[in-house]
Amino acid sequence: MKIQSLSLASVLSSSIVLTSAMAYSSAASAYEDHRNMKFTSYTFKHSTWTEDQYVGDLKEVVNFADAVAHAVEFRTPENAKFKLNVGAAVRSDANGDTELESLLGAVEAGGVFIRMETSSAPGYIAPEEGSKFRNKYVAGERGFTAKYLQVNIGKSLDHWPAARWGLGYIHVQQPGTLNMYTTSSDGGYSGLPNYPDAIIDPEYQHDLLGIWLDVDNLQAAMHDSDGFMLAMNRKGGFRYGWGLTMDMIFGALKSHSSQDLDKIVKDNYGLDLEYNDPFGIGWSITYRLEFITAYRMPSSNFGLSFGLEGRAFQGFYSEDFFGTSLSVDDGSEAALQLGPGDNMVFQYGPFVRLAWEM
Amino acid sequence: MLKLRSGLLLAAMSLSLAGCDSYPDISDSERNQPDPSEASNDTFFGADDITEERPVLATLSSDNTIDHYKFTIFQDYNGPLTVTLSGITGDADIELYDFNLNLVSWSRTADTSEELIELWHDAAYNSDSYDNGQYFIRVYTRDAGLISDYTLEWDFDQGNAE
Numbered sequence: 001m002k003i004q005s006l007s008l009a010s011v012l013s014s015s016i017v018l019t020s021a022m023a024y025s026s027a028a029s030a031y032e033d034h035r036n037m038k039f040t041s042y043t044f045k046h047s048t049w050t051e052d053q054y055v056g057d058l059k060e061v062v063n064f065a066d067a068v069a070h071a072v073e074f075r076t077p078e079n080a081k082f083k084l085n086v087g088a089a090v091r092s093d094a095n096g097d098t099e100l101e102s103l104l105g106a107v108e109a110g111g112v113f114i115r116m117e118t119s120s121a122p123g124y125i126a127p128e129e130g131s132k133f134r135n136k137y138v139a140g141e142r143g144f145t146a147k148y149l150q151v152n153i154g155k156s157l158d159h160w161p162a163a164r165w166g167l168g169y170i171h172v173q174q175p176g177t178l179n180m181y182t183t184s185s186d187g188g189y190s191g192l193p194n195y196p197d198a199i200i201d202p203e204y205q206h207d208l209l210g211i212w213l214d215v216d217n218l219q220a221a222m223h224d225s226d227g228f229m230l231a232m233n234r235k236g237g238f239r240y241g242w243g244l245t246m247d248m249i250f251g252a253l254k255s256h257s258s259q260d261l262d263k264i265v266k267d268n269y270g271l272d273l274e275y276n277d278p279f280g281i282g283w284s285i286t287y288r289l290e291f292i293t294a295y296r297m298p299s300s301n302f303g304l305s306f307g308l309e310g311r312a313f314q315g316f317y318s319e320d321f322f323g324t325s326l327s328v329d330d331g332s333e334a335a336l337q338l339g340p341g342d343n344m345v346f347q348y349g350p351f352v353r354l355a356w357e358m
Numbered sequence: 359m360l361k362l363r364s365g366l367l368l369a370a371m372s373l374s375l376a377g378c379d380s381y382p383d384i385s386d387s388e389r390n391q392p393d394p395s396e397a398s399n400d401t402f403f404g405a406d407d408i409t410e411e412r413p414v415l416a417t418l419s420s421d422n423t424i425d426h427y428k429f430t431i432f433q434d435y436n437g438p439l440t441v442t443l444s445g446i447t448g449d450a451d452i453e454l455y456d457f458n459l460n461l462v463s464w465s466r467t468a469d470t471s472e473e474l475i476e477l478w479h480d481a482a483y484n485s486d487s488y489d490n491g492q493y494f495i496r497v498y499t500r501d502a503g504l505i506s507d508y509t510l511e512w513d514f515d516q517g518n519a520e
Contacts, residue, residue, distance in 0.1 A: 130480065133460050135487045142461075181382050182392045193402050193494065194457045194486070195392060267401035268459050270394025274382065319380045326382035331393025335382040 032299045034223035037357040039075040041218070044068065045309065046349030047091050047101060049121035049146055053346040056339065057136065057177050057198055060128035064121055064146075067093035069101050075219075083108035091121065102148075111155050113164055119148040125175065125202050135197040137268070139259040144202035147173040148345070150249075150284075152212045162220035162227055168212025168249035170284050172313060172345060176204025178257070181328055181335040182271065193268055199336060203258040206313070208282045210251015217243030218355055222294045222301040230292075237296045243305075245288035253282025253315035261336055271334040274326045278338050282315030284345075290353070300358035310348030399426045402459055405494055413511035416497075418450055420505070424498040431491040431514050434481045441465075441495060441512045443473035448499060448506030455494040462493070470506075479514060 047067035054062050073087035087104035106115035125142040127133045154166015178199045215228035221239050224232075232241035256277040265273040290307035317338070326335045397404030405426035408414050416425060431439070443452045443465070451466040452473045465473035483489035499506060 127460075130483060131462070132456055132483045132488045133458050135458065136460075137458050138460050181384060183384060192394075193405075193459050194490070196458050266403075267397075268403060269392065270397050270401070270403035271392060272395075323379050324382055328382055328384045330385060332395060334392070337382060 031223075031296055033079075034225075034301060034357055035078040037077055037223075037300070039073075039219055039355065039357050041071075041073045041303075041353055041355035043071040043073075043089075043351055043353040045071065045351035047093070047121065048119060048148075048311065048347040048349065049101075049123065050347070050349070051123075053348070054175070055346070058175055058200070061125050061133070061136065061138075061200065062123060062175050063126050064123045065093035065095050065097070067091045067101075067121075071102070073104065081109065083113075085115065089119075106152075108156070113152070113154050113156060113166065115150075115152040115164075117148075117150045121146050123175075123202075125200060135194070136200055137196045137198075137264075138200045138202065139257075139261075139264055140202060142202065144175065145173070146175075147171070152214070154212060160215075160226045162217070162225050163213065163215045165211070165213045168208075168210055168251070168284075170206075170208040170249060170313065172206040172208075173203050173258070174206075174345065176201045176255070176257070177339040178261070178275075178336040179339050181326075181337070182269075182333075183328055183331045192270075195269055195334075198339070199261070199264070201257045201259050204255065204338075205258060206253065206255045206282070206315070208249060208251055208253050208284060208313070208315070210249050210283070212247075212249045214247035214286075215245060217245040217288075217290065218292055218294075218303045218305050218353060219357070221292045222303040222355065222357055223296070232292070232294075239292070239294040239296070241292060243290055243292050245290065247286035248283065250283040251281070252279070253317075254279040255315075255317075255338060265334050265336070269334060272332055274328065274333055274335040275337070276324075276326065278317040278319060280315055280317035280320065282313070284311065284313045286311045288351070290351075300356065302357075303355040304353070305355075306352045307350070308348060309351045311345055313345035315344065400424055402426050402455070402494055402496075408495070408510065408512065410512060410514065413509050415445075415507070415509050418448070418497065418499050418504065418506045418508065420502050423502055423504075424496065427495040427497070427510065429493055429495075429512055431479055431481075431493075433491075433514075433516065434484060435479075435516055436481050437479055438515045439477055439479040439493075439512065440515075441475040441510075443497060443508050443510050445509040446470045446472070446506055447508075448504040449501060450497060450499045450504075450506045450508055452510070453496040453498075455496065457489045457492045459494060 047069050049064050051062045069089045069091045071089035075085045076083050085106035089102040091101035092098045102119035104117045125138050149171040151169045157163045217227040217230045220227040229244040232239045262273045288309040290305040292305040294303040399406045405428040408427040408429050453464040454462045454475050456462050463475045463477050465475050484491045
């Protein structure tokens, strides 16, 4: 049986047809019910935190040590009354340092699923050239901790056990660029500090609250369940094919600075600040485009996948749609505005994942 | 991946409503430059000038735990730059900042030991966007109850200039 991956619609419809057929044949097969099996996986990947994820001004000044990560995850059987899902990733960087990069914990009881994932990495802001920044002021310490926290509350879909949906919350702390406007931004003038083009907050904050949906294709493929954009071939006990594992949140986004911007602008430049914490709509898409191989045995299933994984955390602020109320009315004022596009998360990197159910 | 980012940004831009200005309105001023208010030397903006020839003698106290100074190296020379805080009667420290107010170097020795900053001044960064030969010094104490006299001076050694 082979399914051609031509489009989202065809793949989705094909996978539903395939998995429906598989579910039927599975019921009549000698395979042990996967819902009684424990699931364990190991993933080797590039660290999710790299300077490559930034664009614009931030790409020139944000630095992380190059690193790889080892992640382990364990899930109790789906038939258990109290389901537990725990995971952790350890990062080893180019400096020889090893530290915890992320933690994952989830429980499901009474049909309600609660999941929390945290991730962090130390980074630093460094001049783009030599020892001096060019028209940029770095607020606070140049060393920073980038953080990512995601909390999901929801439930599995009745006819699609590999998928879950509900409410999602994400908190991100990472460098942000605030563009600075004055009556003249063409540098400073004699005897006074420079009026920079941008103020960099090394630990700018974003909060996203919205609807959440996620699907895990590897586990689904290992026991012939439905996946998301999952097109599997079968040959005896072998399964192989492409899948797109996704975790999506779409909702309201609010961002704010970790610094006292009013005081910075007054003390540094003698100006009164015009600034509003931006808000709008945002979304996070965590993706894993993977080639999956799986092998089914009577009482156990094994899977191996590799591909590209990453995360896009983006948003549009109300100012992008409806304009801004900020203004610099005279020479005594300055305005700061978050630079859209430069301040979001774009993590990506290769991975290899090994999993087994037994 | 870059194409994906560009595509998403272009999509966002195309969604923006026509006629809405997403950037702040900037009013023209007569001088066409910022016109800041007066400030004390508790702030960078109110930093006092300090010359190479005349050291500063001042005092930190519970009412004044921080002072700022500024100086400029006008010559287009490279050379060693030193900043010294001496005659300290309490635990005071110094930090050196560049034209953009980013921290360049510091000395935070404990107790009443002399504080010394040494660095190489690179004239290659003498431009309006990088440095302009201008530096700022912050003298401060973390002990608000402390009273400390101090002598602050700086020196640029043109003898080693290139």
